[in-house]
Ligand SMILES: Nc1ncnc2c1ncn2[C@@H]1O[C@H](COP(=O)(O)OP(=O)(O)O)[C@@H](O)[C@H]1O
């Protein structure tokens with residue numbers, strides 16, 4: 001490129017033009033379709049959504065639509081329900097994630113050993129994914145119902161509950177209902193991704209470590225975990241974002257109640273938009289959630305780059 | 311430092327017998343080399359000594375203590391893997407000091423020992439690199455360093471040089487020989503490269519099909535192979551073996567040539583190494599043949615001679631031999647360097 005440029009004289013302008021065409025213009029024709037698709041499918045809706053958050057759009061007042069600047073965000077800042085939903089989102093996400101991850105990892109480690117009918121068990125692990133979310137939410141809601149479900153009776157029997165009642169109706173405990181359903185639903189994801197990562201660890205490293213004197217626990221912490229770290233970082237990041245946005249189970253099992261005790265940001269967005277029909281405010285909540293998740297993802301990617309050596 | 315004893319060791323995977331009747335007594339400080347063709351059970355035997363494979367039958371003792379059921383980490387044996395098995399997420403220093411890290415030794419002791427080992431192996435400048443940023447030879451050194459810092463009772467090597475190029479292989483071979491001289495430790499070394507075996511070993515164990523064929527010093531194996539397999543496995547180019555008929559006082563070769571030989575009853579095959587055949591003018595030798603291919607190596611000349619009924623014979627002479635391909639030549643077999651084998655392939659004892 002530079003050599004072509006340096007040599008430009010009046011007689012070589014044609015060559016320069018064709019080089020210009022070849023290197024500066026032509027590539028954009030190739031990436032054009034992909035860029036266009038991304039813009040149409042992702043950026044346009046995103047921009048429209050974000051722009052809603054700076055407007056007052058309420059279906060109840062269809063003619064009062066107008067630009068309001070940061071008014072929605074100011075309202076958000078002083079909205080106690082928003083902060084409460086944010087805290088609930090944290091509880092929901094963290095509670096689900098911790099159990100999904102630790103049970104998923106445990107299951108992956110178990111499935112990575114050798115035992116009879118291993119393939120059958122590996123296949124069974126997928127099962128929760130084959131059940132529609134809506135159906136699993138209903139089933140779990142019934143499981144927690146003392147009239148038809150066994151769970152309250154069991155929990156009372158082992159002393160977790162004073163008497164068999166429906167925890168979904170107790171503002172203090174209601175969140176654990178959807179979390180339990182979500183753990184059941186999310187364990188396969190971790191189990192399968194982590195199992196794949198486990199299988200990629202060369203068995204010789206364990207043998208070398210064993211000869212170097214490492215105990216089973218030391219082999220786990222010094223070889224298995226570092227090897228799983230990249231997969232853990234990426235799956236935890238994806239899962240956190242999915243769980244934080246995942247309203248189906250809560251919506252079906254508790255509808256955000258009782259007394260808004262299971263209202264998370266994404267159900268709050270849904271309720272604001274489709275129950276109160278206030279799209280401007282709903283968009284502001286959604287944008288706030290988007291930026292928090294974005295900050296989280298950036299932090300996790302940074303941590304991965306900083307600490308993961310593989 | 312330790313004496314290792316294998317008593318009637320066998321290994322089976324289900325019904326498949328991989329090793330059987332392995333009896334070895336490895337002296338303290340000995341350099342023992344296991345050779346054999348691929349799949350003969352060398353790695354399996356080494357892994358049983360390390361404790362990575364359970365021993366199906368027989369006893370394995372270190373300094374007189376039975377080790378069959380002792381886990382690898384309690385055997386105090388170091389092993390260098392063919393693929394090196396370096397921990398990819400740890401830098402060179404941590405790889406080398408891993409065993410001390412496991413034992414909970416403090417940082418400064420660790421650093422000192424690692425630095426000393428790195429120095430002897432010429433790795434001092436690389437201690438902060440990850441294995442993926444090292445060349446094959448450097449990785450090999452790190453794997454050795456990891457074994458050295460432990461000061462173990464015995465070292466096991468499983469084809470440690472087979473992933474290196476020829477020049478590096480020679481260099482590392484010397485390195486290992488020096489290491490053994492310096493440490494005086496018991497070492498068991500698996501290879502399928504007979505040059506490595508001949509140059510490094512105090513004693514060589516030749517394995518084939520899961521059975522020990524012969525145990526002996528490199529020269530014993532070269533001069534007095536116990537059977538046809540060992541005879542043809544040790545030595546390069548391979549020993550020539552052809553069928554003969556014995557009449558008690560002489561051997562009759564395929565083409566009718568007679569070779570006077572006392573005590574040759576029962577011999578059905580005659581073996582002679584390429585370097586023990588002399589070349590003469592056509593008609594002057596015991597055997598006549600046509601030089602098919604002539605390989606000039608500078609220091610030596612290899613002739614591949616078509617000897618009619620006897621088949622192809624390999625001849626190796628020092629220097630540059632003035633033989634052209636297609637030329638007819640005569641061959642003399644040096645009687646003092648002949649090997650006789652019976653029907654079962656066992657060597658017949660020969661008088662000196
Ligand atoms: N886990 C196993 N199950 C069945 N056979 C095995 C197993 N591991 C090794 N073998 C068999 O044992 C024999 C010896 O293997 P190995 O010790 O690796 O040979 P070498 O190192 O001499 O090339 C081979 O024939 C191999 O197929």
Ligand SMILES: [Mg+2]
Pocket residue numbers: 352353354
């Ligand atoms: Mg092997």
